[in-house]
Amino acid sequence: MQSILSVLIGYLLGCMSPAAFLGRKHNKDLLKEGTGNLGATNTLIVLGAKSGILVMVFDIAKAFIASRIAKYLFPRQYYAGLLAGTGAVFGHCFPCHMKFKGGKGVASFAGMMLAHDPVIFLILLAICIVAALIVNYGVAMPLTAAILYPVLSLAFSGDFWIFGITAAASILIIVKHWSNIGKAMRHEHDTVRGFFKARLSAHKG
Numbered sequence: 001m002q003s004i005l006s007v008l009i010g011y012l013l014g015c016m017s018p019a020a021f022l023g024r025k026h027n028k029d030l031l032k033e034g035t036g037n038l039g040a041t042n043t044l045i046v047l048g049a050k051s052g053i054l055v056m057v058f059d060i061a062k063a064f065i066a067s068r069i070a071k072y073l074f075p076r077q078y079y080a081g082l083l084a085g086t087g088a089v090f091g092h093c094f095p096c097h098m099k100f101k102g103g104k105g106v107a108s109f110a111g112m113m114l115a116h117d118p119v120i121f122l123i124l125l126a127i128c129i130v131a132a133l134i135v136n137y138g139v140a141m142p143l144t145a146a147i148l149y150p151v152l153s154l155a156f157s158g159d160f161w162i163f164g165i166t167a168a169a170s171i172l173i174i175v176k177h178w179s180n181i182g183k184a185m186r187h188e189h190d191t192v193r194g195f196f197k198a199r200l201s202a203h204k205g
Helices: 002-014 019-024 040-047 049-073 080-093 106-116 120-137 139-159 160-174 178-184 191-205
Strands: none
Touching: 002 049, 002 080, 019 040, 019 049, 019 178, 040 049, 040 106, 049 106, 080 106, 080 160, 080 178, 106 120, 106 139, 120 139, 139 191, 178 191
């Protein structure tokens, strides 16, 4: 029962969508504009950097807080925090009040990792940044994190339950970003270096 409640706590917090809120505030439907997702990236594209950063911080925080709440409420359930974090990722991707149309879960996935093991989070952050710079496509970051997170979690803990829980969240991240892989291979996505050059030029202008 505590495991189910942990997932439910995470899911409900994960359903909170600052992207949808900011979109309505600016008379924008983020499900119909930009990439069509309720996440930080699309918020940045449609509403600008300040809104995008705000959404990213909120989406990270909701998974992190969900994990902490579950661990506090169910101290005898060793996996409570991780289950809640996973629930938050699913809630972000499939919010019940938005007809199950949400974001792609990257920020909440990061919040889940940060709450579970900050060391793994920092290791993956460094690896993902390098991967994105080498491949020159942003999609390399979530995919690298999703592939390596269960592996590193197992290596650090030796616990196959942790591997299974983290793998569930990781598989969702891979599925949600699958279409981006094809777009990157067809060169339909902006490159990482091109993105920053464009932002730098706009800032100078």
